[in-house]
Amino acid sequence: MxxxxxxxxxxxxxxxxxxxxxxxxxxxxxxxxxxxxxxxxxxxxxxxxxxxxxxxxxxxxxxxxxxxxxxxxxxxxxxxxxxxxSEPGFDPTTSTRDFILLGSDYPMVVLGSSVARIMGERAPGVRLRFQHQMPSIIETAGEALREVDGLVFPHGFLSDMPHLDLYRDTWVCLVATDNPRVGDSLTMDDLATLPWVLTYNSSTAFTPADRQLQILGVQPKVQVVVESFVALPYFIAGTDRIGLVQGHLAGHLTRNGDVRALPCPYDVVPLVEALWWHPMHERDPEHVWMRSVMAEAGARVGAGSAETGPVGR
CATH class of the missing domain: 1.10.10.10 (Winged helix-like DNA-binding domain superfamily/Winged helix DNA-binding domain)
Known part of the structure; x- marks a missing residue:
């Protein structure tokens, strides 16, 4: 044709x-x-x-x-x-380019504000669209990445796509501050007996820490499943439920005092958050600049974790 x-x-x-x-x-x-x-x-x-x-x-x-x-x-x-x-030369100070990134609410909270701040300072005409992705996108990531500038997602789900590691994180347990069944620390028996709130729960959408827990022989007693990390405190506060959340996000979710974060009682596999994109963007000057902004924002997240230190008991 x-x-x-x-x-x-x-x-x-x-x-x-x-x-x-x-x-x-x-x-x-x-x-x-x-x-x-x-x-x-x-x-x-x-x-x-x-x-x-x-x-x-x-x-x-x-x-x-x-x-x-x-x-x-x-x-x-x-x-x-x-x-x-397309422009003959990319000038971020005058560009009006739209960048579309997909991700869960986790990187939106932890990373998105820094990205928006950097872009606002250096490229006031550039617009960032941070859209919430559905779990099913993992099954068609190669095709979906043709339509957007990138997917912010941890390692372990995608492969054979260009990517940039942004920062490292860990997993912690979230419990109600007034949970009478939990003291200053958690045990593996607590994880086996307490009811759970899981974020995502399917063959292609799950948290690596939850999957690791099942490999260790603990089958969570699931009461609630939500497709949002930010929503976790609303299903945990005032109950005896437990949930898993990323360490960088835990500080945001525990600020009002209704829930608290405790270290996992097992050697949880670290999380590496990355930006993934389609190979067609590899040499695009605008995309290269956007990736540099993401790298800088990721470095700020990493520096912030070093200042705040580990989750307390």
């Missing part, structure tokens, strides 16, 4: 139609008339030989081909935007 023979202007209406699943809503989102977008849909249907949108009752549903096209269209549009936003 010759690229010159394609009408690339159809990518924008195709993206809107797949997102909105409605000609009316897609036309409104693009600021077009409904007849104009209907004409674009007719051309798209002829090109693909597929209905793309099919009516089911009072709504429209995507055909299997349309579902497959959704991510591909996003990648194509992102690539086109990056091409036409």
């Amino acid at each position: 010759q690229l010159a023979n394609l009408d690339l202007n159809l990518l924008v209406p195709l993206d809107a139609l797949l997102r909105e699943r409605s000609v009316t809503r897609a036309a409104a989102a693009l600021g077009l008339s409904q007849p104009a977008l209907s004409a674009s849909l007719a051309r798209l249907r002829r090109h693909f030989g597929d209905e793309l949108l099919t009516r089911v009752g009072n709504t429209y549903e995507l055909t299997p081909l349309a579902v497959a096209l959704r991510r591909r269209v996003g990648v194509a549009l992102t690539g086109a935007e990056r091409v036409f936003a």
Whole structure:
């Protein structure tokens, strides 16, 4: 298929139609008339030989081909935007580039504020979008990283992708300050008998410290599962539950005094937080600069941990 023979202007209406699943809503989102977008849909249907949108009752549903096209269209549009936003030389002081990073709420709290501060000081026109990633992204990380600038995630889940180690961390146990079943320290028996709040709990989404605990023969008695580290204190405070949280984040979560952090009673495997990106960004000057900002922010996190010292008993 010759690229010159394609009408690339159809990518924008195709993206809107797949997102909105409605000609009316897609036309409104693009600021077009409904007849104009209907004409674009007719051309798209002829090109693909597929209905793309099919009516089911009072709504429209995507055909299997349309579902497959959704991510591909996003990648194509992102690539086109990056091409036409390229500059002959990258000057962070005048750039208006958007950087999109995916991560859990853990690096958002620990790392995100430093990254935003550095960018604000040196690149006031640059915008950082720190988006919360779903656990399923690990299964399609290679494809997902084509659409964003990076994924902030620890080692142990991704491989064969360029990465930059940002800082090291450890895992600690979080318990209620007034938990009558826990004293100044925890034992392995405590971990086996206390009820748990787990962050993520599936074959592809889990904390390495939790998986290590199971390898040691302790099967946590799970009462609650949350897909957020920041939410942990709300499910632990005032109860006898226990949870695992990263050491750098623990200081933020224990500030109001409702929960406290204790060292794990086993030799927990260290956590190495890293920035991962697609190889296509490797030599991009803008991306290289962004990685330098992330490295500096990570170094600040590491320096901060050296000042605060280990978690107390």
